Amino acid sequence: MNGFYGVHSAPLTLRDGALNLRILVDNSIVEVFAEDGERVLTDLVYPATGSNDLKLLAEGGTAALDVIRVHQMRSTWVGR
Numbered sequence: 828m829n830g831f832y833g834v835h836s837a838p839l840t841l842r843d844g845a846l847n848l849r850i851l852v853d854n855s856i857v858e859v860f861a862e863d864g865e866r867v868l869t870d871l872v873y874p875a876t877g878s879n880d881l882k883l884l885a886e887g888g889t890a891a892l893d894v895i896r897v898h899q900m901r902s903t904w905v906g907r
Contacts (some may be wrong), residue, residue, distance in 0.1 A: 837866035845893075851900070854883075 839861050840844070849860040859868045883892065 833870075835870060837861065837868055839866050853900075862866050 828856075837859075842862065847862050851858040851860075855871055855873065857870055858874050861867070
């Protein structure tokens with residue numbers, strides 16, 4: 828999708844030098860909730876077929892990933 832892309836940001840002051848994120852990924856939607864919803868980003872994505880990668884980037888400093896939990900979401904259409 829040439830020309831249909833962008834970089835989005837939501838400035839946020841860190842609490843005790845840490846950032847708490849909850850990231851939900853569907854087939855074409857990514858939602859990011861920072862600090863229990865203090866900042867929220869939602870966007871459509873169009874990944875390449877077979878793409879299963881996740882990249883976390885930090886700008887303007889260093890970052891360490893302390894904890895990551897991955898859960899598979901159930902379909903809302905199951906059993907209907």
